[in-house]
Amino acid sequence: MKRIVILGSTGSIGQQTLDIVRAFPDEFEVVGLAAGHNVELLAEQVKEFNPKHVCCIKPPAKAFSGPGFTPEFTPMEDMVCLDNVDQVMVALMGSVGLVPTLNALKCGKSVALSNKEPIVMAGGLIKEYASRYGGEVLPVDSEPSAIWQCLRGEDNEILRLLITASGGPFRTTPIEEMEGVTPERALQHPTWKMGKKITIDSATLMNKAFEVIETHWLFNVPWDRIEVVVHPQSTIHSMVEFADGSVKAQMGPPDMRLPIQYALFYPKRLPNAMIPRLDTKKSHSLTFEPLEPARYPCFGLAVSAAKKGGTYPAVLSAADEVAVQAFLDCKIGFTEIPRVIDRVLSEHESLPGDTAEDFLEADRWASGRTAELIGG
Amino acid sequence: MKRIVILGSTGSIGQQTLDIVRAFPDEFEVVGLAAGHNVELLAEQVKEFNPKHVCCIKPPAKAFSGPGFTPEFTPMEDMVCLDNVDQVMVALMGSVGLVPTLNALKCGKSVALSNKEPIVMAGGLIKEYASRYGGEVLPVDSEPSAIWQCLRGEDNEILRLLITASGGPFRTTPIEEMEGVTPERALQHPTWKMGKKITIDSATLMNKAFEVIETHWLFNVPWDRIEVVVHPQSTIHSMVEFADGSVKAQMGPPDMRLPIQYALFYPKRLPNAMIPRLDTKKSHSLTFEPLEPARYPCFGLAVSAAKKGGTYPAVLSAADEVAVQAFLDCKIGFTEIPRVIDRVLSEHESLPGDTAEDFLEADRWASGRTAELIGG
Numbered sequence: 098m099k100r101i102v103i104l105g106s107t108g109s110i111g112q113q114t115l116d117i118v119r120a121f122p123d124e125f126e127v128v129g130l131a132a133g134h135n136v137e138l139l140a141e142q143v144k145e146f147n148p149k150h151v152c153c154i155k156p157p158a159k160a161f162s163g164p165g166f167t168p169e170f171t172p173m174e175d176m177v178c179l180d181n182v183d184q185v186m187v188a189l190m191g192s193v194g195l196v197p198t199l200n201a202l203k204c205g206k207s208v209a210l211s212n213k214e215p216i217v218m219a220g221g222l223i224k225e226y227a228s229r230y231g232g233e234v235l236p237v238d239s240e241p242s243a244i245w246q247c248l249r250g251e252d253n254e255i256l257r258l259l260i261t262a263s264g265g266p267f268r269t270t271p272i273e274e275m276e277g278v279t280p281e282r283a284l285q286h287p288t289w290k291m292g293k294k295i296t297i298d299s300a301t302l303m304n305k306a307f308e309v310i311e312t313h314w315l316f317n318v319p320w321d322r323i324e325v326v327v328h329p330q331s332t333i334h335s336m337v338e339f340a341d342g343s344v345k346a347q348m349g350p351p352d353m354r355l356p357i358q359y360a361l362f363y364p365k366r367l368p369n370a371m372i373p374r375l376d377t378k379k380s381h382s383l384t385f386e387p388l389e390p391a392r393y394p395c396f397g398l399a400v401s402a403a404k405k406g407g408t409y410p411a412v413l414s415a416a417d418e419v420a421v422q423a424f425l426d427c428k429i430g431f432t433e434i435p436r437v438i439d440r441v442l443s444e445h446e447s448l449p450g451d452t453a454e455d456f457l458e459a460d461r462w463a464s465g466r467t468a469e470l471i472g473g
Numbered sequence: 474m475k476r477i478v479i480l481g482s483t484g485s486i487g488q489q490t491l492d493i494v495r496a497f498p499d500e501f502e503v504v505g506l507a508a509g510h511n512v513e514l515l516a517e518q519v520k521e522f523n524p525k526h527v528c529c530i531k532p533p534a535k536a537f538s539g540p541g542f543t544p545e546f547t548p549m550e551d552m553v554c555l556d557n558v559d560q561v562m563v564a565l566m567g568s569v570g571l572v573p574t575l576n577a578l579k580c581g582k583s584v585a586l587s588n589k590e591p592i593v594m595a596g597g598l599i600k601e602y603a604s605r606y607g608g609e610v611l612p613v614d615s616e617p618s619a620i621w622q623c624l625r626g627e628d629n630e631i632l633r634l635l636i637t638a639s640g641g642p643f644r645t646t647p648i649e650e651m652e653g654v655t656p657e658r659a660l661q662h663p664t665w666k667m668g669k670k671i672t673i674d675s676a677t678l679m680n681k682a683f684e685v686i687e688t689h690w691l692f693n694v695p696w697d698r699i700e701v702v703v704h705p706q707s708t709i710h711s712m713v714e715f716a717d718g719s720v721k722a723q724m725g726p727p728d729m730r731l732p733i734q735y736a737l738f739y740p741k742r743l744p745n746a747m748i749p750r751l752d753t754k755k756s757h758s759l760t761f762e763p764l765e766p767a768r769y770p771c772f773g774l775a776v777s778a779a780k781k782g783g784t785y786p787a788v789l790s791a792a793d794e795v796a797v798q799a800f801l802d803c804k805i806g807f808t809e810i811p812r813v814i815d816r817v818l819s820e821h822e823s824l825p826g827d828t829a830e831d832f833l834e835a836d837r838w839a840s841g842r843t844a845e846l847i848g849g
Contacts, residue, residue, distance in 0.1 A: 246719060250626015253742040259753060326753050333722075341742040342750045343622060343731055346709075346722040355719055366629040366717040374718045377635060377702050380762040387754055 099361070102129035102150070102176050104197055105188035107138040109292050110211040110237065110353060114186050115142060117358045120369050124362075129176040133190075143168060150176050177201035184361070186237070187212045190294060191418055192411070192460045195219060199453055202232035209360040211237035213307045214418075217403070218411040219456045220314030235360045236315055239289075240308045242356035243334035243347035244316060249364075254340035258312050261328040261335050262388065263288045265300040268329060272392055278431045280424060288331035288351050297421045301434055302388075306399030310410060313403070320404055325396070327386045332375075349375055394435040398442065407447030408459035415463035416441040423471045441467050475737070476502045478526070478552050480573055481564035482518055483511035485668050486587040486613065486729060490562050491518060493734045496745050500738075505552040509566075519544060526552050553577035560737070562613070563588045566670060567794055568787070568836045571595060575829055578608035585736040587613035589683045590794075593779070594787040595832045596690030611736045612691055615665075616684045618732035619710035619723035620692060625740075630716040634688050637704040637711050638764070639664045641676040644705060648768055654807045656800060664707035664727045673797045677810055678764075682775030686786060689779070696780055701772070703762045708751075725751055770811040774818065783823030784835035791839035792817040799847045817843050 101118075105111045111132070118125045129150035132139040139153055143161040150171040151161050161168055177185045177197050184207040187194050194212035199219075201208045203226060210216060216223055216234070227234050236242045240260050248255075266285045267275060283300045284293060291299070298304035302325075309323050326336075334356075336346040349355055350373040358369060390397055395417070402413040416438040423429045429437065441463050448455040477494075481487045487508070494501045505526035508515040515529055519537040526547040527537050537544055553561045553573050560583040563570050570588035575595075577584045579602060586592060592599055592610070603610050612618045616636050624631075642661045643651060659676045660669060667675070674680035678701075685699050702712075710732075712722040725731055726749040734745060766773055771793070778785040792814040799805045805813065817839055824831040 246721065251742075253740075254744070256744075256750075259751075324753060336724075338751065339742045340744045341731060341734060341738075342725055342745070342748040343735065343742065344724045344751050345622065346724060348712075348720045348722060349718055355717060358717060359719065362717075364629075366627075366715045366719065368630075368632075368716045369718070372718040374632075375635075375714065375720050377700060377761065378763055380760065382761075383759040384756065385753065385758075386756040 098126050099124060100126045100128045100181050100183045101186060101361075102131070102179075102182050102184075103127065103186045103188065104131045104173055104177070104194070105133075105190065105212065106130040106142055107132040107135040108188055108190065109290075110188035110357065111186070113354050114188060114357050114361070115146065116354060116371065117361055117369070118146065120371060121367070128179060128182050129171065131173045131176060150179070152176060173197045174200050177206060178204040182206060184209060186361075187215070188237070190214075190292070192218060192415060192457065195456060196453060198223060199226055202226035202234070203230050205231045207233050207235065209235045209237050209357075211357075213238065213304075213311055214414045216314055217307050217310045217414045218460065219450070219453065220310060220410070221406075222451070222453065222456070224314055234315060235363060236311065237356055237360050238308065238311065239351070239353065239356050240335040241312050241315055242359055244312055244337055246347045246359065247335070247337040247345040248316065251337075251339065251345075255316070255318055255322060255337060256340060256342070257338040258316065258318055258323045259336035259338060259344070260305065260308055260312065260323065260325050261331070261333050262302060262305045262325050263299070263329055263331045264327040265302065267300055267392070268327065275392075276430055276432045280427065283424070283431060287329065293425060294418065294421055297424060298417065300431075301395040302393035303395040303399055303417055306396045306403070307414075309400055310403045320400070325388050327388055328383065330381075330383050332381075332383055349373075395438065398435060398439050402442055405447070407450045408455055409442060409445060409447055411450075411456040411459040412442055412445045412463040413438065415460040416467045419464050419467035419471070429471055437467060437470055440470060474502050475500060476504045476557050476559045477562060477737075478505035478507070478555075478558050478560075479503065479562045479564065480507045480549055480553070480570070481509070481566065481588065482506040483508040483514040484564055484566065485666075486564035486733065487562070489730050490564060490733050490737070491522065492730060492747065493737055493745070494522065496747060497743070504555060504558050505547060507549045507552060526555070528552060549573045550576050553582060554580040558582060560585060562737075563591070564613070566590075566668070568594060568791060568833065571832060572829060574599060575602055578602035578610070579606050581607045583609050583611065585611045585613050585733075587733075589614065589680075589687055590790045592690055593683050593686045593790045594836065595826070595829065596686060596786070597782075598827070598829065598832070600690055610691060611739060612687065613732055613736045614684065614687065615727070615729060615732050616711040617688050617691055618735055620688055620713055622723045622735065623711070623713040623721040624692065627713075627715065631692070631694055631698060631713060632716060632718070633714040634692065634694055634699045635712040635714060635720070636681065636684055636688065636699065636701050637707070637709050638678060638681045638701050639675070639705055639707045640703040641678065643676055643768070644703065651768075652806055652808045656803065659800070659807060663705065669801060670794065670797055673800060674793065676807075677771040678769035679771040679775055679793055682772045682779070683790075685776055686779045696776070701764050703764055704759065706757075706759050708757075708759055725749075771814065774811060774815050778818055781823070783826045784831055785818060785821060785823055787826075787832040787835040788818055788821045788839040789814065791836040792843040795840050795843035795847070805847055813843060813846055816846060
């Protein structure tokens with residue numbers, strides 16, 4: 098039985114993680130659940146899964162309770178280090194995932210990392226913690242999971258990681274119309290159902306840049322060997338090209354429960370009827386096209402920031418978070434997102450980036466500065 | 474340094490195997506070369522690669538010679554068992570590959586098997602020899618190699634092997650026109666350049682049935698978990714679906730040197746500039762459609778014969794060889810190929826199939842009977 102903690106249990110990935118737990122009741126013990134503001138859903142989850150530990154941003158007046166007991170309120174940072182925890186699913190949003198991730202690694206835990214921001218902000222530090230303290234970081238996101246699956250059993254040189262991108266809702270929109278797109282249109286993702294922030298990041302391809310950064314750190318592949326290929330059907334989740342030119346791809350209908358389950362059970366693969374299967378009884382077409390840099394300015398600036406290193410990626414991530422929220426709140430236009438982020442990055446003076454505090458400080462500075470620029 | 478013997482060195486796969494040897498001169502010693510009637514090319518190969526042993530169907534009057542020595546004439550059956558041989562590439566055509574394959578396995582050698590007929594005829598016996606005497610059978614053909622690559626590092630349950638088929642030159646030809654197709658048209662394979670026999674087998678999909686049979690034996694997968702998917706671009710060479718619904722695919726431009734090199738260097742993958750790489754700089758489309766059984770009657774009758782077991786698959790293979798040659802010689806029409814094979818299969822009384830001799834006897838009987846039916 099695997100004893101798990103789920104940080105962000107009321108979000109999309111948190112709920113789907115609990116779907117997997119529900120499908121394999123004998124395989125998991127849920128030791129802890131942590132959520133943000135959705136106290137009502139967290140209370141239901143506590144009733145169903147009886148965690149010994151619970152955490153939320155604002156503790157409600159009345160304590161949560163399971164059928165036979167009352168869980169302890171335990172901060173996330175402590176919950177991930179409990180002795181009786183084998184694996185931590187980090188499915189939070191934003192920089193709040195960084196400290197729990199580092200803590201879990203410091204305690205030698207296996208971390209299933211869905212939350213991209215910690216590894217975008219501080220990829221080097223996370224990898225250093227994992228190797229120093231004997232923990233591990235497993236990808237949960239569909240594309241890095243595909244690469245992880247393709248690399249299974251291969252210790253051969255990697256020529257290229259080929260990360261697929263649906264291209265989002267504006268893949269074929271005339272570029273001159275992009276300035277006027279509304280949040281409603283930007284939230285219509287063609288293939289994946291996700292939270293609002295990541296859906297906008299998919300429309301700008303910022304999310305794809307985050308995956309480039311994530312795979313760079315997770316699989317130790319140089320920047321110039323990571324390529325993005327636009328693949329509108331999102332059936333091939335990513336590919337790896339090896340030294341001999343052979344390309345392996347991982348594919349399936351777009352559904353996050355497969356990569357979530359893969360991270361929870363790795364190296365085992367278990368049948369689960371709720372995961373949809375590739376339909377070979379009907380004809381279908383998979384298309385591939387090169388990325389158009391002019392259509393997706395966020396992509397290029399994000400990868401440049403990541404290559405610069407230091408605390409630039411933390412600034413990138415924080416500025417993006419604030420800018421996307423401002424777009425969703427109709428305070429800025431869609432094409433202003435990259436402009437604001439670029440401005441904040443250009444004003445930043447990098448800190449060394451050898452402690453979590455450096456990244457959090459850069460994060461705070463960038464959030465404040467982005468808000469200021471948008472407000473002013 | 475790997476010491477290899479190449480049986481069928483003047484054929485398409487034999488020559489491409491020597492391309493790989495030529496590209497990595499420090500990695501191989503060519504101990505023996507065997508060919509059929511192309512004595513001239515064999516003589517050139519002997520000059521270039523200096524094998525100690527040589528074999529051809531009709532020994533020429535003048536012995537072959539390398540720059541400093543004269544190779545010994547050694548029958549294939551003995552050549553594969555020499556102490557100083559590590560791996561045998563069996564790239565022969567037809568049932569002639571069976572005895573050398575079994576001999577090599579009996580001597581505990583690694584056999585890279587390009588020649589499909591031995592494993593189609595006697596898959597059970599080949600697997601038994603490999604496990605009893607400690608040899609191994611490695612696939613060379615593109616589709617089984619793709620499956621082998623996808624299975625690397627996976628010891629999880631296989632839900633389906635998805636073997637891709639280009640569909641050949643008659644994928645969209647009106648079925649009523651199939652009766653009149655000429656050998657010239659049938660030899661126009663849309664994606665692969667191969668020998669004549671295998672090109673016709675690709676037009677009838679007999680070749681795809683042979684791959685189903687080969688993968689059944691090589692990877693120990695039940696018949697009902699092997700499916701053929703028509704994929705005209707031949708970019709995805711095959712796929713595996715695992716217990717959790719995850720599908721892995723192996724892909725690349727159609728070029729046999731990749732799977733040949735993979736079998737020669739496994740588990741290493743080495744860079745080789747002669748192997749073309751997947752071009753991601755231009756747009757492309759990969760399409761998939763279900764197999765139309767009515768268009769490809771050879772496919773269904775071949776898989777049925779394989780499922781019946783005994784010496785039926787040997788009869789299938791021999792009848793196909795004679796029928797295809799008769800079609801190439803304009804003695805029978807394209808649509809008569811399956812009819813003749815079906816008739817021969819229906820007349821056959823299976824032998825137990827526990828010795829090579831059973832299969833060879835069935836092979837001889839079926840060749841004679843097919844020729845008789847065509848002649849009469």
